[in-house]
Amino acid sequence: xxxxxxxxxxxxxxxxxxxxxxxxxxxxxxxxxxxxxxxxxxxxxxxxxxxxxxxxxxxxxxxxxxxxxxxxxxxxxxxxxxxxxxxxxxxxxxxxxxxxxxxxxxxxxxxxxxxxxxxxxxxxxxxxxxxxxxxxxxxxxxxxxxxxxxxxxxxxxxxxxxxxxxxxxxxxxxxxxxxxxxxxxxxxxxxxxxxxxxxxxxxxxxxxxxxxxxxxxxxxxxxxxxxxxxxxxxxxxxxxxxxxxxxxxxxxxxxxxxxxxxxxxxxxxxxxxxxxxxxxxxxxxxxxxxxxxxxxxxxxxxxxxxxxxxxxxxxxxxxxxxxxxxxxxxxxxxxxxxxxxxxxxxxxxxxxxxx
Ligand SMILES: NC(=O)c1ccc[n+]([C@@H]2O[C@H](COP(=O)([O-])OP(=O)(O)OC[C@H]3O[C@@H](n4cnc5c(N)ncnc54)[C@H](O)[C@@H]3O)[C@@H](O)[C@H]2O)c1
Ligand SMILES: [Zn+2]
Numbered sequence: 001x002x003x004x005x006x007x008x009x010x011x012x013x014x015x016x017x018x019x020x021x022x023x024x025x026x027x028x029x030x031x032x033x034x035x036x037x038x039x040x041x042x043x044x045x046x047x048x049x050x051x052x053x054x055x056x057x058x059x060x061x062x063x064x065x066x067x068x069x070x071x072x073x074x075x076x077x078x079x080x081x082x083x084x085x086x087x088x089x090x091x092x093x094x095x096x097x098x099x100x101x102x103x104x105x106x107x108x109x110x111x112x113x114x115x116x117x118x119x120x121x122x123x124x125x126x127x128x129x130x131x132x133x134x135x136x137x138x139x140x141x142x143x144x145x146x147x148x149x150x151x152x153x154x155x156x157x158x159x160x161x162x163x164x165x166x167x168x169x170x171x172x173x174x175x176x177x178x179x180x181x182x183x184x185x186x187x188x189x190x191x192x193x194x195x196x197x198x199x200x201x202x203x204x205x206x207x208x209x210x211x212x213x214x215x216x217x218x219x220x221x222x223x224x225x226x227x228x229x230x231x232x233x234x235x236x237x238x239x240x241x242x243x244x245x246x247x248x249x250x251x252x253x254x255x256x257x258x259x260x261x262x263x264x265x266x267x268x269x270x271x272x273x274x275x276x277x278x279x280x281x282x283x284x285x286x287x288x289x290x291x292x293x294x295x296x297x298x299x300x301x302x303x304x305x306x307x308x309x310x311x312x313x314x315x316x317x318x319x320x321x322x323x324x325x326x327x328x329x330x331x332x333x334x335x336x337x338x339x340x341x342x343x344x345x346x347x348x349x350x351x352x353x354x355x
Contacts, residue, residue: 031056037064043165058084097123098130105136124174176256187329231331235263
């Protein structure tokens, strides 16, 4: 299946094979850079390796993980490109999760004033979220994605076969974005997915195009996040803070696990506002708990969490910016909540662990 992103480029969702590389060859690049991390080199590269034959190819491997999404790794990528004789008429293929996509896109877009790149997302999170929307970048001064740019790839190739080797916890983390997409834009999909708890039984070939389409439609309408695109932040104001809080602790949370806490607490705030019906809050809470379990949040860290929310770059006029739900399938952007309301939403969440 092909989903065009305006007239700019296509997202192809199907097994990657000869037709993809024939299309690339027609663009007449002098060579290809393939950026991988140590996991995607072992698990994902073999699926496409045969197609690379016949074109000069430089494979660059970086260590896996968010902690390598920084300038030193970019320097290494640029050095390897220089050493490999990569010129401006080359194309970079980013084969990996959101870290490789964001950092590889950034490194490619700045190398010799920019070379083309293709996103080949290999995690569920990057297939339904990170590879769509043109946001590229790296972490700097411990602030996530603080250096970067908006730039579109020449193509996104999504192949669900890559998910076969993805650790179950990573798959579940990426699934939070699928839940989020349904809750902000597609009630029917929400009604369908809330029956699923065994993610190993999900047919990703159906669900991924659906989820990608929601994100594509939103970013096409508002590419630079002035309004509508903020809907994608549902669950992320509190979710990011919780993720950051647990980052350097023993019980570290993956992104989607933090977002699950965020979706519950921000649904509570939506209900407290009187927009979301109590029974929908109960359904969202129940489903997120069934998929993600419960992670108690120490009472004495609430102030620190609220402090983290205040630092969010999406805030305006000193107020913490939220996206709430009007109902499943419909988001309301540019909302705010007081520290007291946020505290009560976290208390609601904590109480779920004892019930
Ligand atoms: N650009 C955007 O719009 C956007 C949106 C959301 C998230 N992000 C970014 O995405 C990043 C997170 O992405 P992620 O969750 O994909 O993390 P990731 O890239 O770190 O991948 C997670 C882990 O899975 C491994 N892996 C990847 N694919 C695999 C496969 N098929 N088989 C086995 N192992 C595999 C990786 O090596 C890594 O260890 C963050 O840096 C975040 O900021 C960007
Ligand atoms: Zn997210």
